[in-house]
Amino acid sequence: MYHLKCIECGAEYSKDEVIYTCRKCDGLLDVIYDYSSIKIDMEKLKTECPSVWKYAKLLPIEREPVTIREGGTPLYKCNRLAEKIGIKELYVKHEGMNPTGSFKDRGMTVGVTKALELGMNTVACASTGNTSAALAIYGAKAGIPVIVLLPAGKVALGKVAQALMHGAKVLSIRGNFDDALALVRTLCSQEKIYLLNSINPYRLEGQKTIGFEIADQLGFKVPDRVVLPVGNAGNITAIWKGFREFKKLGITDLLPKMTGIQAAGSCPIVNAIKSGAPEITPEEKPETVATAIRIGNPVNAKKALAAIRESGGTAESVTDEEILAAQKDLARLEGIGVEPASAASVAGLKKLVDMGVISRDETVVCITTGHLLKDPQTVIDVCEKPTVVDANIEAIRKAIFGKAE
């Protein structure tokens, strides 16, 4: 059994309501379970392969899920990257290996299923790209219409291609992501359209399974620290909830330090953590090459600040140059292809180790949130150009060895 509860005033709402924020104080909502009634079969948990629906007892869904087999993403031990950064034990949880190429699939399998459960037959979101790609695909699987609002000219090519091919109604807004989110919230409040951005607490329930999987893949042990990129700030909140729930149920006995990384041109959470402010000051004109996290007014800021503070973690910003260097390191040292926003986690880890904030002895998991092929244009822009050669062996030898013989 579960219900919704406001994180600010504690008001409670039934699971049958279509509601995104508290009617009394507009606070964010959390899904609260009756944990005493949840019985976990540890033997089954230890033997079954990780996937979102492996943890169905901790998900707020009663019907058959809309699924294309999300989750179960690899947790790579990255020794070469660890050596370069200068820490003992580093893992990368590559969420780009989800079916649509990002962690959003975990949220959408739950969110779109919940839409059907609530009798909502049209879904919508604002997006910097990945949310719209995932919603388009899960909406197609469910057979319902999808509307997506994107900031014009600021969404990576692969993500727009996914939304278009899978049949979403794509609206390109003359404005940024924060403008698009405000508009889609208004639209969903006026029409019978289900909002599937991360302000929807059910979507975050799917994403908390990243925390479950990390513990599961480490033999039900918890790393000292989890480092991840932060944009609208839903994922850091969701993963923290996942770790807390496993501890509450006695599946694990520790909690990791949650560490959020933002781009320097778009870092309201970092500013609040550094200044000790209780709330963020929105960034009016967010800018970064990592378009997925080009977000100035994260809707989940309150939950994210609490996650970072309660866990004893921190937040740091990185420049676009640091992000692009980390993207190359992941690709060339570990064979892990990620989009720029994802590489912010590794760039941030490097910066925090260099600053002495993260100890070299910590066991760290960096989360890479989206696949390299989401944003091919940035790759083309930052990599060496292909060498054009004539179609004969002399020309090829010359291009490789500098001489024909």
Ligand SMILES: Cc1ncc(COP(=O)(O)O)c(C=O)c1O
């Ligand atoms: C690839 C990628 N990484 C990171 C993020 C940030 O996640 P969140 O908005 O949950 O903080 C997003 C989207 O926001 C994303 O698409």
Ligand SMILES: N[C@@H](CCOP(=O)(O)O)C(=O)O
């Ligand atoms: N990067 C996100 C931004 C929207 O975040 P959401 O988690 O609130 O949907 C995207 O891919 O659109």
